[in-house]
Structures are given as C-alpha cells and as structure tokens.
Amino acid sequence: MFRRGVSVARRVVAPRLRGTHVWIQPQPLYTQWIKPRSAIRLTEPARRYTTHSSLYLRTHTDLPPQLSTMDAPYPVPGSDGFVTLSFYSFFSLQSIQTTRSHLQAQWEALGIVGRVYVSNEGINAQLSVPFAKIIDLREWLEHSTVFRGRISRFNWALEHSQAFKALHVRVRPLVAAGVEVGLDVLANEPEYVEPKDWGKELDTPDALVLDMRNTYEYRVGRFDNAVCPDVDTFREELDQVRTMCLTRPRDAPILMYCTGGIRCSVAGAVLRGDGLTNVKTLRGGVIAYGQHVRKTQETQESRFRGKNFTFDKRRGEVVTSEILAKCDQCGSECDTFVNCAHTSCNLLFIQCPGCAEKHKKTCGRELCVERAQLSHEERVKQKLPPQWSHRERVRPELVFRDGVAHNPLDN
Ligand SMILES: [Zn+2]
Ligand SMILES: [Zn+2]
Incomplete structure (x- = not known):
C-alpha cells in the first residue's frame, strides 16, 4: 500500500x-x-x-x-557509520529469558551495540546501530511476535556514533533497581506533551517543574526553574516527589522530564495513581526536545540549557553551548564528565583539560595516578574491588578536596 x-x-x-x-x-x-x-x-x-x-x-x-514509515526523517550517521537511538515500551512480556537470549544473539548478528533491559513489564533499549541495519532492526521488531506494534518510533540521539562497546541484554527492572512498578500502575499514563508545546507548558502559572534524573545529570544541563530532588537513588527521588506533590492541590500542574521519557512514564503513572490529576511529561524527554531545538534554532530559544547527560561513551549531548557546571578538581567552568583513567576506580566526575593533564586523567588519588600508567594487561591483573559507594559515585562533587578525590579506603 x-x-x-x-x-x-x-x-x-x-x-x-x-x-x-x-x-x-x-x-x-x-x-x-x-x-x-x-x-x-x-x-x-x-x-x-x-x-x-x-x-x-x-x-x-x-x-x-x-x-x-514511522522513523522518518532518518538521521545522518556519525563518521563511524553508526546511528544512536533509544526506545521503550510497557507491555506484558512473558518468557523473558528466551526473549533476552534472542535479542542478544540476533541483534548482535546485525552489529548492534548498546544496553537493553527486559522485564515482565516490557523493554528499555539504548542502542547504536550501523546505519545500513536500521531497516533490518525495524523489520525485526515488526516481524517479532513479541514486539510487533509495540515500538511506535525510535527516539534518535542528537549526536551519532558508536556509543557502546558491545551489546548487553539483561533481565532487569526497566528503570531502576528497587522500583518495580506493575503494568496496572503503568497503565495510569501521564499526559504526554510534544516538544514543540513544552515551552508553553513551562509558562503555566504555579507549575512544578520536576527533573526526574540524578543530581549529576542536572548539574550539566536543565530546564530553567526545574527542581531536582536532592537524593541518591530513583527510589528516593520518587518518594520525595510524591511527598512534595501531595502537599499541593490535587489538580495543581506538575511538569516532569527526564533524558528519554521512561523515568517520567513511570513516575508520572505513580503520581496519577496517587490521585493527582494534572501530571504532564515531555514526550521523548530532553533527547526529543533537543531534536526540536535543532530544527527550530533560528525561530525559537531553547528552554533547556547546557548538556543532556547520556549513559554511554558520549556522556552527554550538547543542547545549547552554555556551560552550567564546574570542574570537580579546580572549580573552573566545565561540563565534561570523564571516568578516572584507573579502571578499577572508574569514578565519574567533571574534569577540565588542565586538570586532565595535571592529574593524568585520574581523580587525583595517588593510587590512581600510579595505576593509570600501567598497561591494560597489568591493570586487569591488579583489578581491585569496587572503590566507591553508591553515594560517592552519584555525588562526585562531595569526594573532592583540593583537586584530589578522597577515598576512605586510602587510609
Ligand atoms: Zn579543573
Ligand atoms: Zn581514581
């Protein structure tokens, strides 16, 4: 037809x-x-x-x-030929182990890399796909008895490259450990606002604008006036947001956003289940908003400033060139997240080029500076147990003193 x-x-x-x-x-x-x-x-x-x-x-x-069909317009692939995209869908997924191994084997055969979570509640996928294989992926999804009709369209990234080393398909809660929300709750979907209409919504008087991401994501880019709960996990964030919203009138406007939309689909459904009637979320998250900004740059000013953090090798996509954050080591203006070059440490923090040189691309710990010089084989041989607690990993700004990360294990 x-x-x-x-x-x-x-x-x-x-x-x-x-x-x-x-x-x-x-x-x-x-x-x-x-x-x-x-x-x-x-x-x-x-x-x-x-x-x-x-x-x-x-x-x-x-x-x-x-x-x-639905994924047009197609993006221009990165210089390595890859296109980066994401999608998620909530539906009752049986035989998750079989689905997991199918996805792992068949997507790997297409040369796809990325991170995929499957659970009884559906799928959440972040992928880099060779451009020539996008059609194969779309056809695979449409011919699969499990996924047919479930993925309405791909959420294209702003910057394309091979953002993952390999493909990892895992059986795991779709959003975060400890937040297992059933399909009955998820059916209470929040109202989705298209990126082009989001600016208007932000101007709603008395709207509570909630950033449903981690504080370290919020540090490098955000919508003006957004509130990001000062907590360490999505579970805590959800609890705090519920408390915050339930002190307001039931129909008071709530606007939520996150990277690609899934965290708000979950959080929004939970709030609606609490009886709140005016919960709206940005469809496709900051990624889709960024696409909208690119398309309309001349005519419209972006309401999101800075970088959209991404959980892959790119560690973020530029939405606007403003730099909102500071280097964790010297305090100069910077929004480049890096992982400590000592792979056993791997601390994720913001580091400026000057500090990268001074601390040899590490967090500055003596142990890290020394070990970062070792060959890859040596480092693998001398692999250490996890070096940081969850709290320290999501709050790198709290562990630095005078440019050096302080780790309780070092004493
Ligand atoms: Zn610095
Ligand atoms: Zn380190």
Whole structure:
C-alpha cells in the first residue's frame, strides 16, 4: 500500500514520466539503495507526489520497504557509520529469558551495540546501530511476535556514533533497581506533551517543574526553574516527589522530564495513581526536545540549557553551548564528565583539560595516578574491588578536596 513518506530524492532528473518510471538523483543518505540517476518505478498514487524538487514515494522493490514509515526523517550517521537511538515500551512480556537470549544473539548478528533491559513489564533499549541495519532492526521488531506494534518510533540521539562497546541484554527492572512498578500502575499514563508545546507548558502559572534524573545529570544541563530532588537513588527521588506533590492541590500542574521519557512514564503513572490529576511529561524527554531545538534554532530559544547527560561513551549531548557546571578538581567552568583513567576506580566526575593533564586523567588519588600508567594487561591483573559507594559515585562533587578525590579506603 502506498504511504506518503520521506523525500528520498534530491532532484528528479527527468521529471517527465516514462511509463511508470522516473529518473532521480537520490539524497546522499539513500545512495546505498538508489544509484545516482537511477530509474525508479512508481506506483500509480506515487506519481501524484512527484515534483521537480522532491519525490515522495514508496515503490515496489527499489527502496527498502520500511524506509518511508514511522522513523522518518532518518538521521545522518556519525563518521563511524553508526546511528544512536533509544526506545521503550510497557507491555506484558512473558518468557523473558528466551526473549533476552534472542535479542542478544540476533541483534548482535546485525552489529548492534548498546544496553537493553527486559522485564515482565516490557523493554528499555539504548542502542547504536550501523546505519545500513536500521531497516533490518525495524523489520525485526515488526516481524517479532513479541514486539510487533509495540515500538511506535525510535527516539534518535542528537549526536551519532558508536556509543557502546558491545551489546548487553539483561533481565532487569526497566528503570531502576528497587522500583518495580506493575503494568496496572503503568497503565495510569501521564499526559504526554510534544516538544514543540513544552515551552508553553513551562509558562503555566504555579507549575512544578520536576527533573526526574540524578543530581549529576542536572548539574550539566536543565530546564530553567526545574527542581531536582536532592537524593541518591530513583527510589528516593520518587518518594520525595510524591511527598512534595501531595502537599499541593490535587489538580495543581506538575511538569516532569527526564533524558528519554521512561523515568517520567513511570513516575508520572505513580503520581496519577496517587490521585493527582494534572501530571504532564515531555514526550521523548530532553533527547526529543533537543531534536526540536535543532530544527527550530533560528525561530525559537531553547528552554533547556547546557548538556543532556547520556549513559554511554558520549556522556552527554550538547543542547545549547552554555556551560552550567564546574570542574570537580579546580572549580573552573566545565561540563565534561570523564571516568578516572584507573579502571578499577572508574569514578565519574567533571574534569577540565588542565586538570586532565595535571592529574593524568585520574581523580587525583595517588593510587590512581600510579595505576593509570600501567598497561591494560597489568591493570586487569591488579583489578581491585569496587572503590566507591553508591553515594560517592552519584555525588562526585562531595569526594573532592583540593583537586584530589578522597577515598576512605586510602587510609
Ligand atoms: Zn579543573
Ligand atoms: Zn581514581
């Protein structure tokens, strides 16, 4: 069936139809499927959409069939050929172990890397996919008896690259350990606000704007006036937000956001279950808002400032160039998160280029500076047990004194 889709052609070379064929100059992205100046056979209704400047079509065999569907427009891949994306869906998933091993084996075979959680409540996936395999992934999802119709569209990243080393599919609660919310609760979905309408919502008088991420994510980028509970885990954050909201009138406006939307889908449902009636969340989270900002940069000012932290090698995507945070070691303006180069330490903190040089890309502990110089093999051999508590890991700003991380284990 014909569906109006993406513009695949930069130019229709000879727009005069020859029978059912037309010559086109494809967009650079589609040259792997369409040769320059190739003839494309059009379906009858597609001809009506053919113009000099663009060609909207779904053809018989000339194009991958899914190209014109829900994931358009397709992003431009990173220089390494990868595209980074995420998606999640809540539904009753049986036989999770079998699903886990299928995903692991079959997505790995497509060259996909990333982090995927499956549970009885559905799936949460963050992936880097070779550009040429996106269609295969979409087809895989649509042909799978488990996932068919579950993933309405991909949430594209702002910056594309291979953001993960390997593929890890795990059976785990979708959002955070200790927060196991059943499908009956999740069915109480909050109202989803499209990124283009979010700015208007932020101007609602008396709106409580909640940042449902960790405090370290909030440090490098946030919406103005957003409140991020001062706690260490998502469980505590949820408890505090519930307490906070229940002191207000039941219909008082609540606006929540997070990285890609899933934490708010959960938190929003919990609040609705508490009887709060005016709970709205940003669809697709800051990632989708960032896409919106990119598209409309000239006409509209971003209400999100700084960087959107991401849980992968990139450790964040720039939404606006403002720098909101400070180097944990010297206090200079900086929003670059790094992991201590001593792999057994691995502390995640903000480090400026000057401190990276001074402390040899480490957190400054003597042990770390010494061990960071060892070869990879030596470091693996001398692997240490976990060096930091959960609290220290999510609050790196609290462990630094005079530019050096203080670890109780060092005394
Ligand atoms: Zn510094
Ligand atoms: Zn360290």
